Amino acid sequence: MNNATLTPEDSAVLAWLCSVKNFNGSLGMRFINSVNEPSDIINLSEDKLKNMLPPAALKAFLKAKKESSVNEIQDTILRCGASFVSFFDSAYPEHLKNIPDAPLGIFYRGKLPSDSTPSVAVIGARSCSEYGAHVAAELGSYLGNMGIQVISGMAYGIDGISQSAAIKAGGTSFGVLGSGVDVCYPPSNRSLYDSLLINGGIISTYAMGEPAIAANFPPRNRIVSGLADAVVVVEARQKSGTMITVDMALEQGREVYTVPGRITDRLSDGCNGLIGQGAFIYLSPEIFVTELLESLDGNPLFNKDRLHRSFNGSEAMPPGLSDDQAAVYSVLSLSPMSIEEICEKIVSPVSFTYSQVSMILMQLMLGNHAKQVSQGCFTKIL
Numbered sequence: 001m002n003n004a005t006l007t008p009e010d011s012a013v014l015a016w017l018c019s020v021k022n023f024n025g026s027l028g029m030r031f032i033n034s035v036n037e038p039s040d041i042i043n044l045s046e047d048k049l050k051n052m053l054p055p056a057a058l059k060a061f062l063k064a065k066k067e068s069s070v071n072e073i074q075d076t077i078l079r080c081g082a083s084f085v086s087f088f089d090s091a092y093p094e095h096l097k098n099i100p101d102a103p104l105g106i107f108y109r110g111k112l113p114s115d116s117t118p119s120v121a122v123i124g125a126r127s128c129s130e131y132g133a134h135v136a137a138e139l140g141s142y143l144g145n146m147g148i149q150v151i152s153g154m155a156y157g158i159d160g161i162s163q164s165a166a167i168k169a170g171g172t173s174f175g176v177l178g179s180g181v182d183v184c185y186p187p188s189n190r191s192l193y194d195s196l197l198i199n200g201g202i203i204s205t206y207a208m209g210e211p212a213i214a215a216n217f218p219p220r221n222r223i224v225s226g227l228a229d230a231v232v233v234v235e236a237r238q239k240s241g242t243m244i245t246v247d248m249a250l251e252q253g254r255e256v257y258t259v260p261g262r263i264t265d266r267l268s269d270g271c272n273g274l275i276g277q278g279a280f281i282y283l284s285p286e287i288f289v290t291e292l293l294e295s296l297d298g299n300p301l302f303n304k305d306r307l308h309r310s311f312n313g314s315e316a317m318p319p320g321l322s323d324d325q326a327a328v329y330s331v332l333s334l335s336p337m338s339i340e341e342i343c344e345k346i347v348s349p350v351s352f353t354y355s356q357v358s359m360i361l362m363q364l365m366l367g368n369h370a371k372q373v374s375q376g377c378f379t380k381i382l
Contacts, residue, residue: 006038006086006088006089007039009039010037010038010039011038011084011086011089012070012071012073012074013038013039013041013042013070014032014038014084014086014088014104014105015070015073015074015077015084015086015105015107016064016068016069016070016073016074017031017032017038017041017104017105018084018086018103018104018105018107018205018207019064019068019073019207019208020060020061020064021060021064022056022057022060023057023060023061023104024103024104024105024205024206025101025102025103025104025205025219026101026102027057028104029087029102029104031052031053031057032104034052042065042070046062049061049062073207073208076207076208076209077107077208080109080180080181080182080208081109081182082107082108082109082181082182082208083107083108083109084105084106084107084108085105085106085108085112086104086105087102087103087104087105091112092105092106093106093112093113093115093227094115095113095115095119095226095227095228095229096223096226096227099222099226099252100222100251100252101219101222102226103205103223105205106203106204106205106223107180107181107203107204107205107206107207107208108181108201108202108203108204109181109182109197109201109202110174110196110197110198110200110201110202111172111174111200111201112174112201112203113149113151113172113174113200113201113227114149117147117148117149118148118149118229118292118293118296119148119149119150119151119174119227119228119229120143120148120149120150120151120228120229120230120231120232120292121150121151121152121224121225121227121228121230121231121232121245121249121254122136122139122140122143122150122151122152122158122159122162122163122231122232122234123152123153123158123159123224123231123232123233123234123236123242123245123246124136124157124158124159124233124234124235124236124242125157125158125234125235125236125237125240125242125267126155126156126157126158126159127156127157127267128157128158128161128234128235128267129235129265129267129334129335130334130335130336130373130379131235131261131333131334131335132157132158132234132235132259132267133157133158133161134334134382135234135235135259135282136157136158136161136162136165136234137161137162137164137165138165138285138382139162139165139232139234139282139285139288140161140162140163140164140165140166140169140171140173141165141166141168141169142169142285142286142289143162143166143169143171143285143289144165144166144167144168144169144170144171144172144173145169145170145171146171146289147171148171148289148292149171149172149173149174149200150162150163150166150171150172150173150174150200151173151174151176151224151227151228152173152174152175152176152224153175153176153177153178153217153220153221153224154175154176154177154185154189154192154193154196154202155186155189156186156188156189157235158234158235159175160189160192162234163175163192163196164192164195167192167195167196167199167200171199172199172200173196173199173200174196174200174201174202174203174227175192175193175196175200175201175202175203176203176204176220176223176224176227177202177203177204177206177212177220178204178206178212178213178216178217178219178220179204179206179210179211179212179216180204180206180207180208180209180210180211181202181203181204181208182208182209183209183210183211183212185212186212203223203227204220205219205220205223217241218241218244221241221244221245221248222245222248222252224245225245225246225248225249225252225254226248226252226254228249228254229254229255229292229295229296230254230255230256230257230292230295231245231246231249231254231255231256231257232257232258232259232282232288233246233256233257233258233259233270233271233274233279234259234271234282235259235261235267235268235270235271236258236267236268236269236270236271236274237266237267237269237270238266238269238270238273239270240270242270243270246270246274255280255292255295256274256279256280257279257280257281257282257288258271258272258274258275258279258280258281258282259271259282260272260275260281260282317329317330318367318369320367321367321369324352324356324360325360325363325364325367325369327346327347327352328342328346328352328357328360328361328364329364329369329370329380331345331346332364332370332378332379332380333379333380334379334380334382335379336373336374336377336378336379337377337378337379338376338377338378339354339357339358339361339376339378340354342357342361342378343357361378364380365378368381369381
């Protein structure tokens with residue numbers, strides 16, 4: 001393909017090609033680079049195509065030609081309120097241009113991430129703990145307040161929590177889907193999906209109407225990490241989709257931060273293992289953002305170790321609590337505890353009865369310092 005400016009016809013052909021299975025990557029890139037103009041591929045004879053494509057790709061290409069035309073794909077994109085940008089367009093994200101198997105094109109609704117604004121991918125477990133949910137919400141909110149773009153997969157758990165928090169804080173976020181951008185997955189995240197359209201965007205390498213099947217998510221993950229300057233892993237099991245994203249982030253040269261957890265928590269096995277392999281430790285949103293911005297500025301004198309050694313933790317006790325409330329609050333954690341467990345752990349000159357702890361917990365909940373996460377089980381709110 002030559003370096004001339006793409007015509008609308010060329011762009012439409014590229015959108016059609018990217019809707020053909022397995023062509024939105026290195027295969028499609030090689031195919032397009034073997035012709036002078038994208039529009040040439042539509043008129044190639046089957047004999048010529050046989051010399052240019054492997055058998056499986058040839059079969060998929062010919063099948064797609066029979067089932068849909070360039071104009072039909074273009075109409076579908078417009079009807080869904082979506083847009084398309086190819087690798088050869090100036091609007092194509094710079095972050096993706098040099099990653100392995102860069103997509104030939106991107107379908108999106110809303111906006112694309114700004115190349116001039118820092119971006120952070122926040123990823124983690126779908127079935128996260130209260131601890132993970134707290135960290136994800138705190139980080140997402142801080143990034144949103146700082147004007148740093150949050151990239152994630154709009155999934156249950158860590159992904160959606162961080163993205164919702166960023167938007168609530170007035171920031172922008174971008175959801176990368178393993179389906180077409182017109183397919184909200186999971187359906188229960190419809191409100192987040194709608195918010196992303198206004199305060200960021202929905203991005204995919206898959207064509208309109210493509211369902212969210214399992215095989216689509218590992219390739220999707222390379223886009224999540226590829227769009228980011230750094231990746232923060234909040235919670236992850238030893239073997240999970242999150243760890244696949246981490247592998248891709250490292251391959252792409254992205255810095256990976258991970259939130260440490262208890263060695264007895266299976267949701268932290270993946271995170272703790274990454275720390276053992278040399279990943280940066282996430283200690284607080286303030287420290288992380290300081291490190292991120294210094295890294296992006298290329299400051300050779302910046303010392304992460306010095307910043308970490310100066311970490312003194314966060315304020316443990318909210319102001320204004322009575323002595324009894326402080327005694328109960330000091331026992332609570334981000335892991336759910338029963339009233340019986342709280343009674344046993346309280347260290348105080350005066351013992352507390354079950355009824356007294358129940359009343360104090362009610363007071364803490366009214367003050368937004370604690371919450372009941374299930375019947376009879378409570379956690380603190382930091």
